[in-house]
Amino acid sequence: MINYISYRILQLIPLLIAISIIVFVIIQLPPGDFLTNYIAQLKNAGNDVSESMILNLKMQYGLDKSMYMQYIIWIKNILLHGDFGRSFQYNQPVADVIGPKLTLTLVISVISLIFVWAVAIPIGIYSATHQYSPLDYVFTFIGFIGLAMPGFLIALILIYFVFTQTGVAITGLFSPEFADAPWSMAKVMNMLPRLVIPVIVIGMSGTASLIRVTRGMLLDELSKQYVITARAKGVAENKLLFKYPVRMAINPLISTIGWTLPALISGEAIVAIVLNLQTTGPMLLKALMTQDMYLCGSFLLILSVMTVLGTLLSDILLALVDPRIRFGGVAE
Amino acid sequence: MKSRSKLVSLLLASSLTLGIALAGCENSGGTTPPAAQEAKKDPPKEEAKPAGGGGQAAPAATTPAQITEFKQSPFFNGKNVPTVKDRLPSEYKITNEIPANQMKYEIGTYGGNLRTVTSVVDWDADVFVMNNEPLLNTPGILGDEITGNVLKDYAVSDDQKTFTFHMRKGLKWSDGQPVTTEDVRFTVEDVLNNTELTPIYPVWLRGGGVAEGAPMKLEVVDEYTFKLSFDRPYGGILIRFAIQGWRGYTELIKPAHYLKQFHKKYTPLEKLEPLIKDAGFQPGEWVNLFNDKDITNWELTTKKAIGFPVLYPWIMTKSTENMTTYERNPYYFKVDPAGNQLPYIDTIQSSLVQDIEMVGLKTIAGEVDFSRESAALIKMPLYKENEKNGYKALLASMHVTPTDIFLNQTFDDPNWQKVVQDVRFRKALSLALNRKEIIDTVYYGFAKPGNIEDPTFDLAQANQLLDDMGMKKGPNGKRQTPDGKNFTIPFEVGAQAPDIVPLTQLIVEMWKQLGLDVTMKTIDQKLWNTKRAGNQLQATMIWTHTPLWYMGDWGLDLWGNDWNTWKTSGGKNGKEPPDNVKKLYNLIDQASAAKPDEAKKLIEQVKQEMKDNVYYFIHISDVKQPLIVNAKLHNIPSDAAFAIAANFSGEQFFFGK
Numbered sequence: 001m002i003n004y005i006s007y008r009i010l011q012l013i014p015l016l017i018a019i020s021i022i023v024f025v026i027i028q029l030p031p032g033d034f035l036t037n038y039i040a041q042l043k044n045a046g047n048d049v050s051e052s053m054i055l056n057l058k059m060q061y062g063l064d065k066s067m068y069m070q071y072i073i074w075i076k077n078i079l080l081h082g083d084f085g086r087s088f089q090y091n092q093p094v095a096d097v098i099g100p101k102l103t104l105t106l107v108i109s110v111i112s113l114i115f116v117w118a119v120a121i122p123i124g125i126y127s128a129t130h131q132y133s134p135l136d137y138v139f140t141f142i143g144f145i146g147l148a149m150p151g152f153l154i155a156l157i158l159i160y161f162v163f164t165q166t167g168v169a170i171t172g173l174f175s176p177e178f179a180d181a182p183w184s185m186a187k188v189m190n191m192l193p194r195l196v197i198p199v200i201v202i203g204m205s206g207t208a209s210l211i212r213v214t215r216g217m218l219l220d221e222l223s224k225q226y227v228i229t230a231r232a233k234g235v236a237e238n239k240l241l242f243k244y245p246v247r248m249a250i251n252p253l254i255s256t257i258g259w260t261l262p263a264l265i266s267g268e269a270i271v272a273i274v275l276n277l278q279t280t281g282p283m284l285l286k287a288l289m290t291q292d293m294y295l296c297g298s299f300l301l302i303l304s305v306m307t308v309l310g311t312l313l314s315d316i317l318l319a320l321v322d323p324r325i326r327f328g329g330v331a332e
Numbered sequence: 333m334k335s336r337s338k339l340v341s342l343l344l345a346s347s348l349t350l351g352i353a354l355a356g357c358e359n360s361g362g363t364t365p366p367a368a369q370e371a372k373k374d375p376p377k378e379e380a381k382p383a384g385g386g387g388q389a390a391p392a393a394t395t396p397a398q399i400t401e402f403k404q405s406p407f408f409n410g411k412n413v414p415t416v417k418d419r420l421p422s423e424y425k426i427t428n429e430i431p432a433n434q435m436k437y438e439i440g441t442y443g444g445n446l447r448t449v450t451s452v453v454d455w456d457a458d459v460f461v462m463n464n465e466p467l468l469n470t471p472g473i474l475g476d477e478i479t480g481n482v483l484k485d486y487a488v489s490d491d492q493k494t495f496t497f498h499m500r501k502g503l504k505w506s507d508g509q510p511v512t513t514e515d516v517r518f519t520v521e522d523v524l525n526n527t528e529l530t531p532i533y534p535v536w537l538r539g540g541g542v543a544e545g546a547p548m549k550l551e552v553v554d555e556y557t558f559k560l561s562f563d564r565p566y567g568g569i570l571i572r573f574a575i576q577g578w579r580g581y582t583e584l585i586k587p588a589h590y591l592k593q594f595h596k597k598y599t600p601l602e603k604l605e606p607l608i609k610d611a612g613f614q615p616g617e618w619v620n621l622f623n624d625k626d627i628t629n630w631e632l633t634t635k636k637a638i639g640f641p642v643l644y645p646w647i648m649t650k651s652t653e654n655m656t657t658y659e660r661n662p663y664y665f666k667v668d669p670a671g672n673q674l675p676y677i678d679t680i681q682s683s684l685v686q687d688i689e690m691v692g693l694k695t696i697a698g699e700v701d702f703s704r705e706s707a708a709l710i711k712m713p714l715y716k717e718n719e720k721n722g723y724k725a726l727l728a729s730m731h732v733t734p735t736d737i738f739l740n741q742t743f744d745d746p747n748w749q750k751v752v753q754d755v756r757f758r759k760a761l762s763l764a765l766n767r768k769e770i771i772d773t774v775y776y777g778f779a780k781p782g783n784i785e786d787p788t789f790d791l792a793q794a795n796q797l798l799d800d801m802g803m804k805k806g807p808n809g810k811r812q813t814p815d816g817k818n819f820t821i822p823f824e825v826g827a828q829a830p831d832i833v834p835l836t837q838l839i840v841e842m843w844k845q846l847g848l849d850v851t852m853k854t855i856d857q858k859l860w861n862t863k864r865a866g867n868q869l870q871a872t873m874i875w876t877h878t879p880l881w882y883m884g885d886w887g888l889d890l891w892g893n894d895w896n897t898w899k900t901s902g903g904k905n906g907k908e909p910p911d912n913v914k915k916l917y918n919l920i921d922q923a924s925a926a927k928p929d930e931a932k933k934l935i936e937q938v939k940q941e942m943k944d945n946v947y948y949f950i951h952i953s954d955v956k957q958p959l960i961v962n963a964k965l966h967n968i969p970s971d972a973a974f975a976i977a978a979n980f981s982g983e984q985f986f987f988g989k
Contacts, residue, residue: 031862040861044828044874045457047576049629051532060613060620089453091636094610100653120657129911159693167721169697171690172654278653282686286453291858 008312019304020297024071027293027300033063034088034291061088074294078301083295088289098280102265104173105279111266112199116206117253124214125246128222139211146208152270159274163171169196172276198275202223202268214249221245247321254317261310262303379453379530399424399671405442407661407678411505413662416673420665421502423484427666427674429981435969439668440676440986446962447701448682449691454634456682457705458579459658462982463644467497467581468574468667472969473731473977475882475928482581482643482665492565492927498501499556502661505641508704509589513552516519520550522597523626528619530540536572541904567927571882580629587641594618594625623826633682643848645675655984656682666983675887676986698722701962704979709775712958724963727778727956728975732875734779737765737836737949738887739821742869742894747817753910756797759944762786763794764846765839765951774835784878784939794846823852823871826860832873839873869891876952883937884924888917891948916941942952964988967986 035057039049058064062073065067077083084094127136174181178190184212221227222245230240269281280299404416413419415422430437450456469481487496504510523529524537525547535922539545539562546563553559562571572579592598596609596618604618613620627640635651645667646658658680661883666674685691686939693705695931696714698721707715707725739752739761747824752755766789781787802814813819821843825836833854840850855863863869871888888896892913897906899917909917919941923934957975961968968982969977 030856030858032858036860036861040857042630045578048536049533050536052530052534055531056529056619056623057615060623083612091454091634102588137850163697167697169693169699171685171694171697171699276685276687276690278686286686330849 005250005312005316008315011143012308012312015308016301016305019074019308020301021071023304024074024293024297025067025289027288028067030291032291034293035061035063037290038088051186061086070293074297076300082239084202087287087292089290089292089295094295097283097295099300101278101280101283105265105281108195108198108277108279111195112203112206112266113260115199115203116210119203120207120210121214121250124211124249125218125241127211127215128218128249129241143208143211146204147212149200150270151204151268152274153275154204155197155271158197158201161214168192170275172232173198176274179320182220198271200270201275213252215254217249221248245270251318251322254321255314257314257317258307258311261313262270262306266303305326357937379948381832383435383874389948399426399667399669401671402667403670403672405676405678407660408662419504419663420667420673421500421504421506423500423502425480425484425500426669427667427981427984428471428479430468430756430967430969430973430977430985431474432475434472434973434977435967437669437984438966438986439670439672439936440966440984441662442672442678442986443681443989444677445681445701445719445986446677446982446985448680449685449694449700450682451685451688451691451706453684455654456633457654458702458979459646459682460630460633460679461704461976461979462680462702463632463646463658464578464580464980465643465645466574466579467584467653470571472572472973473575473704473880473980475571475880475932476571478928483572483573486570488567488570488927492567493563493865494559494561495569496553496557496559499558500665501556502667503643504589504665505589505643506647506661507590507641508586508663511585511643512555513558514555515585515588516558517550517552519584519586519593522588522595522609523586526597527682536569536577540566540921541568541572542921542925543900545979562923566925568882568923568925568931571928571931575880576882576884578629580632581629581643585643586626590641591622591626594622617633625966646680647960654684656684658682661742664983668984669979675983677982695723695960696721700960700966702979702982702985703960706973707958707960709778709956709958710830712776715960719963722963726959726968726971727823727962728959728969728971728973728978729879729977730955730957731877731880731921732976733878733950734775734784734952734955735873736878736887737830737873737951738869738888738890739871739948740867740869740945744867745870747813747815747819748870750815750939751801751803751819752814754801756801757803759786760797760801760846760949761843762793762946762949763788763790763797764842765789765949766842767951769842770835770838770952773838775952775955776832779952780949780954782953785946785951787816787951787970789972798846798848805847808849809845809847818849818850820849821871822874823850823865824855824860824869825852825873826857828857828860829855836873836977864890864893867897868892876950879953881932882928884920886920886938886942887948888920911944914940916947917944962987 014279035054038057039054042049062070065073074085077085082095086092087097089096091095123139127139130136161168173194174187174193175190175194178187181187224245227240227245230244231237266281266284268279269285271277272279272281273285284296285300287299335421346743353941393429402416403419404419408416409416448458448549449454450458457851465482467481467483468486469479470477471479478486478500482500484498486498486501489495499511499513499516500641505511510928521851524533533547535541535543535545537548539548545566547560551559551561562569564598573584575978594604596604601618604621604798605615608615608617611621612626613624624636624664625640627634627642631637632642632644632648633656635648635656638649638651643663645664645666645732647661648656650657660675660678664674668674677900683694691703692708692714694700695703695707696718700723712725712727715723719725739758741749741752743749743752762785767787768789771777771779771781798811803811804816806816806818808810811819823836823840825832827833838851840852843850864872869890875885875886875892876887888899892909895909895913895917898908910917916938919934919938923931923938926934941947956971959968959975959978964987966986966988969981
């Protein structure tokens with residue numbers, strides 16, 4: 001097992017190097033760079049941008065160096081100093097830009113995840129055990145709507161509905177008096193009720209798909225022979241259900257950790273834009289659009305590392321949880 | 333021939349007026365020429381000139397001593413600051429931001445917090461315009477008269493080569509340090525003339541505002557007086573100091589006492605190294621450090637502006653994830669005619685949202701007290717519908733043309749050039765623009781046909797012109813070039829403003845009526861910028877600053893990119909333009925070097941050239957722009973004013989009861 005894990009970790013190194021290069025190159029592929037963008041913005045506003053200013057900015061941002069040098073400096077600083085470089089837009093170190101947004105993103109993501117699991121798994125189990133019952137149809141119907149309707153659309157409809165009915169514009173997680181305040185209990189209490197909408201909207205499609213997956217998996221398991229045998233031997237129905245088939249049915253939760261982990265910190269970009277959430281999703285989108293290369297490069301790199309680590313983690317966990325995989329591995 | 337004789341007479345007329353104006357020699361608000369000449373010989377009298385009162389109902393401006401008692405905002409009560417009299421310069425400025433015919437000034441009351449919204453990180457155009465302070469001032473940004481602002485006043489020599497400026501005695505930076513000619517000397521000698529900090533000397537500070545001119549020379553007369561001299565007449569420098577390009581006082585006055593600690597000349601490099609390292613630059617890069625610490629007016633809304641000494645009405649005190657807070661500057665130099673130190677409003681809070689649509693939502697929910705930049709005409713019905721939420725949606729004039737149409741006459745395709753460089757072709761296209769339809773469909777009637785070019789709509793005449801050119805219809809029913817080659821007008825537009833795409837669609841249909849093959853494509857704005865710079869845009873749309881005569885924005889790089897490159901590079905790159913274009917360039921250059929009253933006449937000639945040659949299509953003008961203001965906000969100019977001028981006069985706003 002230890003051999004297996006260390007081998008897998010060694011494998012990650014070339015993979016991450018390749019990812020970092022690809023990320024860096026792709027960001028720079030579109031025409032121009034951050035400065036051309038910035039200068040165009042100034043010109044449209046009626047400013048005479050002097051050539052001196054352009055030169056100075058180039059030097060300040062290190063854009064006068066070749067792409068290859070830029071990459072080397074970037075990677076060197078990450079490895080040696082843990083310094084991800086500076087964000088052009090924010091004029092701050094990348095870590096300072098991402099850091100504060102990460103807390104909020106994690107809070108929303110974790111709550112959404114718990115919401116998804118707490119809602120979807122019981123419903124999935126119910127739907128499977130009561131297949132073709134009226135409630136199963138109801139859940140299936142809701143599930144399909146959740147799957148088919150994009151989150152941002154639901155968010156827009158909610159905003160419209162709340163605004164026309166109450167005159168309150170949902171423009172963020174805090175009421176104005178708290179927007180600027182440091183974190184405190186009062187601020188958290190202020191945020192919680194406003195968190196409901198984003199959590200539901202973000203969790204909607206996840207819930208819907210997890211209901212379908214759990215239901216499908218469980219139906220598969222329920223018709224297997226071991227279930228029939230156990231039932232024939234008189235194992236209590238609840239014990240039978242939760243001890244074996246349900247454990248099998250929620251396997252996908254573990255095998256998808258590879259995607260769940262980066263999803264936790266990446267934030268739902270479009271929903272966050274619609275709901276004006278200060279999470280990392282819109283930040284990444286804007287960084288990509290303005291070619292704020294160290295910000296998006298570093299963030300994408302972090303996401304890739306999370307994905308790769310998450311996949312590793314899910315492999316290990318699956319082996320721990322599922323004896324078949326564990327024994328299968330040993331037999332080999 | 334007809335047009336030529338007209339031109340000759342125009343030239344004659346303008347040269348005559350030029351002579352008269354030269355005899356006047358002084359460029360001032362309201363003084364008669366002889367008096368002005370006298371003033372030049374007798375410096376003390378100059379000070380009685382545009383001390384800041386301008387056209388305002390404030391004759392007191394000329395004799396500051398009339399205001400004996402100053403009042404301050406309760407904001408400062410209990411705060412450890414000197415008395416208001418000590419904070420104000422002894423030569424304070426009586427505010428005159430908006431001409432009297434555009435607004436009736438009300439004496440305001442102190443207090444309140446003004447909320448703005450932006451969707452761009454570290455940039456809020458509404459706050460920038462409200463806070464920015466130019467060296468000189470032109471009320472209403474009209475360019476009609478130029479008065480003092482940060483600088484008290486100015487005098488121009490007969491030959492328009494030497495300019496004497498007086499500073500305000502007792503003016504202080506926001507940290508309480510005095511503002512003197514030492515700050516000017518530092519900016520000119522240690523920043524502008526330092527080839528490390530300024531590798532390329534700005535063209536606009538060269539004689540005549542042209543690349544061939546020598547850099548300006550500075551002579552410090554005393555603590556509050558300095559002279560700038562140029563090697564050729566440059567009356568246009570005044571309007572550049574006042575408004576053009578939204579320049580601020582930072583062009584000439586930087587806080588020397590603060591910046592010296594980052595300048596190699598005053599602080600040894602060894603001492604700078606730790607700072608350089610902290611700022612994240614490589615060893616020895618003191619230039620980067622200095623530029624990072626030197627906050628120009630364009631950077632006044634960025635986080636790093638906190639703590640930088642400024643002269644603005646509000647100073648940034650806090651900037652978090654989603655909100656930036658500005659508080660009133662205790663040392664601000666403007667007062668109202670009753671002696672109240674401006675601004676009236678104590679604080680500004682600028683929230684950052686993720687998307688421009690969110691600005692709209694916040695607006696209609698009444699969570700915004702002032703919004704100009706993000707307000708769009710197409711949303712006007714929505715704004716009006718929700719006015720009950722405590723704001724007013726006003727319409728004011730727009731300082732740019734809504735959107736002009738450009739055909740790049742130097743796009744690298746001989747067939748294209750041959751057709752587009754023919755003035756008959758451009759006239760035909762102009763005749764095919766149904767301006768009334770454009771105004772009604774895209775601008776809800778809140779615009780007028782452009783008056784620079786002929787606004788006639790006459791399809792028959794347009795077709796006739798194209799027939800005369802020999803553009804016959806080919807087998808596909810579309811007009812071909814006179815040589816019988818296929819011809820297409822391929823629009824490529826970026827959606828920089830909400831009207832650009834619908835307007836292009838409309839114009840494509842109008843030009844198709846002539847039997848032309850016209851296509852359109854919306855491209856990414858960044859790609860658009862790159863293509864624009866590389867002479868790769870064939871036909872496109874964007875706004876220009878044509879309504880503000882002093883901006884000198886004639887879209888030159890869009891309708892003749894190679895020619896413009898030739899001009900800006902002094903003939904080194906690009907292609908030499910034909911004579912008529914050279915003549916236009918010449919007029920534009922002359923206008924930018926001339927002092928305002930002459931410049932305006934030259935601009936009329938430029939407009940005439942535009943009319944005769946239709947270099948690009950300035951089809952619509954006088955469009956209205958929504959201005960969202962809190963219903964309680966006072967001192968908002970009438971709808972005749974530019975919206976951005978109202979924005980510019982933010983220190984005069986106050987919340988009524």
